[in-house]
Amino acid sequence: MLMKLTGGKIYDPAHGIDGEVRDIYVRDGRIVERPTDVKFDQEIDVRGKVVMAGAIDMHTHIGGGKVNIARTMLPEDHAADVVARTELMRSGCGHAAPSTLTAGYRYAEMGYTAGFEPAILPINARQAHMEMHDTPIIDKGGYVMLGSDDFLLRMMAANNDQEAINNYVAWTMNHSHAIGVKVVNPGGINAFKFNQRKLDLDEKNHYYGVTPREILLRLARAVKELGVPHPLHVHGCNLGVPGNLDTTINTMEGIEGLPMHMTHIQFHSYGTEGDFKFSSGSAQIAEQINKHKNITVDVGQILFGQTVTASGDNMRQHAAHPHAHPNKWVCMDIECDAGCGVLPFKYKDQSYVNALQWMIGLETFLMVDDPWRVFLTTDHPNGAPFTSYPHLIKLLMDKTFRNDVLSQLHPEAQKASHLASLDREYTLYEIxxxxxxxxxxxxxxxxxxxxxxxxxxxITVYTDNPDREKMFTTPDYVFKDGNMVVKDGHLIDVTWGTTHVVKPNYDISIEKQLKPYFDRYHTQKMGNFKISDDEISDDGRGSITVQPLLLGAKYDY
Amino acid sequence: MTEMTEPGIWQEVPSPFCGIASDDLVIKVDGNDVTILENGDDITKAGFETAITDLSPRFNGRDVSLDEAVSHAAQLIRDAKQPVIGGLATDLNGCRAAMALADKSRATVDNMDSTATFRNLLVLQDTGWMTTTLTEVRNRVDVLLVVGTDIESDFPRFYERMVWNKESMFNQDIESRQVIYLGKTPSGDASTSPKGKKAQVLACDDADLPEVLSVLRALIKGKLIQAKQVGGLAVSDLEALAETLKQAKYSVVTWSAGNLDFDHAETSVQMICELVKDLNLKTRSSGLPLGGRDGAMTANQVSAWQSGYPMRTNFSRGFPDYDPYLSDSNRMLVNGEVDTLVWVSSFNVQRTPPQSLAKTIVIGRSGMTFEQEPEVFIPVGVPGIDHVGRTFRLDSVVSIPLRKLRDSGLPSTHDVLTAIENAL
Structure with a gap:
């Protein structure tokens, strides 16, 4: 099967191509050189159209226990967006906590071809993969959550060397089929089980005597030394707490230059100035990001309306429970492994705090200089459902539109932000x-x-429309592994993506520690905790793609 | 990992039957005969050791080939105006296939234990809860309050595995753990500590639990109670209980919704969940809903991620339409609203379809007997004995990989339901 996309304007930043007109050739799902044979099975005229690779959502809660709790607890939220079965598509529901099937279809219809679940609890990884397996079209994968698990904290309290920790991290990644490592409120989820209600960067866990700073260093070093390309993915301390910008800056400075990704940075960029004791810290945060080249961030933009927040951070979710809207919420302690908290939430444009959150997110986008180190997320569904990405892209690309929206928000919040003075408009290349x-x-x-x-x-092909929201809502074509799956914004074929993982090396001797640990303390055997490759391929439509480790990884057993 | 260590002997076998997913069973397989050698109990013995009888599907009582049975089943579903896929006691892929079939045939899905499960789900959807999972209980519980439930009759190994384990990760003195029953009295000694300390029992009738729980919650919140007695219990005893819970560092309040078998028991579950939230303003406390036997959690989980809703969802309008009252399959069957029932029951031969006027297709574990022969019966293998699979245990967090232990030739529920869907 040979296909030619003729004459599109190509935006391919990986190769420095910024809107040049070129042809693209696809054979058997891969992009190939211009072939010598000129007989194409299919030629598609995309002259004048914008051509990009399929979009990748690097942080989206699409699968696993807390997402399914959110779905189960929100029948009223689904009611306005139930999705009927068609010849092609299964029925389902959308909005804040969409069904897996609908989520896959809608991502594809928006030109996205991959999404990564950022909070896979090791003990719940099997479920996360089951749900992602039932998410059509897009590729998927996830970051396994460590940092509040008792095994790691015991190792740290016992002063195990870095080598041992690297082994444990690699073992966990392999057997939960992860592509990265996430830490959520480092050590805080564990401390909450000992009834600690907050945990600052240098505050000790009462039982283990270990601090979040130490946990971050150990895990960031493990990820680096194992050669895992994705830097340690950090949901920091004190999420949502006014004044947390100091903790955030300390976290960046304290990581000793190791690669670190700080996620939904918007929720960690708050000051305490002004009458409301809540102010934007985005200028200071952006300055630090610009300065520290080892740091990447995604924004976690909030947009107004009803959504649901689903997080591993049950310490902070519990503290936030008075804000649940509607007033129902779940917090769980989970398996000496982690925890979760699920709170429905409504962001209101006439709330000072919510309006300022919206501004802080956009300020961050506009003040971080390097688009290679800032990523477009709403922390779906925590800041807003992923279906709002085209709207967010318009806010970034269209200053007039942005300032029009801004002018309708809580007036005191407008005074507390300098967003209106930021002239930057993102280009297609930067998007x-x-x-x-x-x-x-x-x-x-x-x-x-x-x-x-x-x-x-x-590959995603768009009509270049000055209304960027319209443009990014309905691509002309989306190709997944060379198959046309979307035409004129509508799904025309359902395929099943792969699961991306990395397999860092480890010394099997780690199991000499792990097996007795499972036998003595756990309620599942170590062997039954491990997820086999067969579980991912399952009924045959799943597959595993092992991505390469970075060159120079420390281990090669 | 579940593995064969010598011919016919399997180690670390997980149980899909018991709700707590014990996975330390040692099992002997000889041909089609399965025997638990170690760590069995009444529930898992029945689960693993029930013999295979039927190998052949039947149509109107007559042996037919699998293909014929599938084609008759498809015909009945095609002709149905209001089909229900009920029972739904099966593994992950069985549930996936059932959801796909329901979506295509515009059926209603429901699980055989929904009446119990919904006592919890209605609370989750109304006010939420704070809960914990089994390994946390095993390592942290200092006070276990058991509400209206006789744990050991339904979960025989709960105490052995989660309360009277040899050691805790946090150097807790296991013997110091307190077990307190509120409502039902324990039927045996499982709750007695290794050194012989018996559980405290504050006994009352189920009918009095709503009142007793509301007084307990009021006391936890520091409200003054004028009455001296409630539900036959001294308020002073409840005061002492409230104080014990407030002093505890990690109390766990547990109940089995199946045991709370009275009208509107969801309001009592809600009272439990709200008093746990109240305790968490100062100390730590968690709810632990027991249940999840025979794949009940699996059905609700798969339904939730594929449709957005748990059981009791109806696809007759082409999209998921959730109504825990209207789509209660028991109510629908009693009212004669169902013309065709697909009953899926691959774990327990005792769990046969309820009597009804509906034409009935049973996708059931081999060994089932019927008072009323269904139109179609297709005997299937058991997940974790006859084929691989996965199921969720009671906390909906941990799922277990199930292995194929014998080669009986019985098809899986997934294969049968998928064949029916393809034949529609």
Missing amino acids: AIMTRAGAAKLVGLADRGHLGVGGAAD
């Missing part, structure tokens, strides 16, 4: 960096997010 090339590089996807020869033919 392609944030949502494609940069995201693929950050996650560690060698063959995605670009349009170079050898890359997977995940």
